[in-house]
Amino acid sequence: MVMSKESKITDKMLLIDNIERLGLSYHFETEIEEQVEQIFHESSGSNFKAMENYDLFNTALLFRLFRQHGHYIPCDVFDKFKDTDNPFLTTLESDINGLLSFYEATDVRIQGENVLEEAVAFTTYHLNGFISQTKTTDFPLREKVSQALKNSVHRGVPILVARYYIPIYEKEESRNELLVRLAILNFCQLQNLYQKELSDLTRWWKDLDLISKVPYMRGRLVEAYFWGLGFNYEPQYFSARSAIVKAIVYMTMLDDTYDTFAPLEDLEILTRVLQRGEMNEMDRLPDYLKEVCKCVSIMREDFDNEASKNGKHYAGSYYKEAVKELYMAYHTEANWYRRNRLPRFEHLHSLGVITSTLFALTAASFLSGPAEAQDFQWLMSKPKIAVDSALLCRYWNDVASYQREKKINGESMTSVDCYMKQYAVSEEEALKKFLEVGEDMWMSMNKEWMKTDYSKRRHCVKPVLNYARVAILCYGSGVDGYTYPEQVLKPHILALLEDPLFIIS
Structure with missing residues (x-):
């Protein structure tokens, strides 16, 4: 046709x-x-x-x-x-x-x-x-x-x-x-595949038993799978979806540990153990943080095995580097907020590129599929289209989670408050500016997408674009759809995973 x-x-x-x-x-x-x-x-x-x-x-x-x-x-x-x-x-x-x-x-x-x-x-x-x-x-x-x-x-x-x-x-x-x-049959086949994948991941989640070990973390397996579908919905990317889901689960654990729960002195030890492998200091940690360390160790081993299984022995090191950047960024933010040291906004802006989790998640998705060593190198070089996508998510996430984070971190301890103070603007003006920055990032991504040097790397750039699409859906309404899925993501999840389509003869 x-x-x-x-x-x-x-x-x-x-x-x-x-x-x-x-x-x-x-x-x-x-x-x-x-x-x-x-x-x-x-x-x-x-x-x-x-x-x-x-x-x-x-x-x-x-x-x-x-x-x-x-x-x-x-x-x-x-x-x-x-x-x-x-x-x-x-x-x-x-x-x-x-x-x-x-x-x-x-x-x-x-x-x-x-x-x-x-x-x-x-x-x-x-x-x-x-x-x-x-x-x-x-x-x-x-x-x-x-x-x-x-x-x-x-x-x-x-x-x-x-x-x-x-x-x-x-x-x-x-x-x-x-x-x-053809469209209905194709979707029904995909839906059956998605249901099986989620069933397998649910068994993995139950075996991991993370909520009993780290009870304060958000348990968002289904929402994580939705993000995986957003990255790559095609059937051949089932391994990439699994890697993304597992990465999101572990990153949620790290985010909730650094952002809301663990005391700063424990975070200092945790970061040294994760960064330099100083296992002798692990005994000084409370039991729940020992579990965090063990889970990170399991994560590294899982992704090394996945990379080897796909003939990408080099990939594990790139993923580990992306995760290291992430928890180091979480640690820096925790130091600012727990010590009541409001940073310069441009420092938060730079850190937001990392805390968006785009680079760690995309590196996880590259563990399977057509991505090669040069594609990992391209990703870790922080190309502009990836930075734009990360910042779109970071700014719109900050708007959507603003009220919740104020309750957790206290007055004047969010990125929005930081912007308000530095530029002497109202809350309404700051939130409006954050949304405008997100729109600017989307337009910049459109421009980058049309650059000829990406024409041979569409398979790697496309997940970066799809990340922004999921972020727009998840946070664009002004509600943190990942933390409060029933308000944003639930109907979409049901449409994809439960509600059937029928051929009307």
Whole structure:
């Protein structure tokens, strides 16, 4: 279907878009990439003159898909829709499909693209108006708009986008019946696989018996698995998902130990034991911190074994280095907060790159799959797209967890308070700034994604982008979805792991 030479460019791109939205793209990766690249070269001549006669829907569709596949296209292709007296032509206000396509195209914008910044406000306003004025029976367009406003295709977690899009596409008059059946069968197979993986991880979790040994830590196995699915949902990445889940469990244990529970003097000893292996000092630790040390030791051994099993004997050292950076950063933060020493905000900013956990989690995901030694080296060099992703998560996590952390760490002992004090702004202004920084990081990631030097490393850059997508879902509502999953993640987890899809004959 994708390779049909008789199809129009816009029809080919719409088919590709549907295949990707339905969660089927991993079956056709080579064909899709070849088609998008060919269409891009056909369309890009004379400053994309071939797109002059496209309507808003198709212009926005091609713009988004080109950028999603790493091809830069200038935003001035939308200038033809501008108005002299209004931001955009008033005739567009009733073109709901066009507005929806334009709205989703704004998610691939980069800094300085004013036409797309204006489009965010313009499309959001009119799409919300459409939702409020139409009946719930106006399906599927109303549901498609509603889902896009909550979980747009480029920002959304890919497997969630598929789960919510399949029932919508199934009701569309223009649907491809073969795609519908394939998408449902594919999702059902994936759901069965996910259920088995989670069952295996649950047995591992019970055998570990971590909650009885470290009772203050947050037990979030299912939520950790959700993050694993966010990184890589495709079936061939089952080992990567398992590694990510185990890494999140251990990192949650370390985070809760350093951030909320252990006295500073015990943390000093714990850090020396973890960093330099001074096991003679371990006897000075209380029993629960001895268990923490043992768990970290088990974690290191598990990941060494996993790396060796996958023929990556070099990988364990990179992962250990990422974890070392993490607990050293936790220790630095604990020193600041426990001693009531509010640091300079730029120091917190730098540390946030590490405490986001992106580098440790991505290194864990690299233990299986196509990543090679140079990919670990690339990751540990702190490339800009990874730093951007880490900071997006760090800033939005700090907003979502602000009230909870104030109760734990006391007054003026959070990153938000640090920013308020240093820049003499109100709480509202600080929180708004943190959200703006997160948006800036997303736009910077879009720019980095389109750099040609990443074209041969998509398999490693994609999890970095997916990390930001899960972070947006987990923290973007202003609630810490990992700590309070019932308020944010629970319906999505049920949709992926429990709620079935059926083929309607």
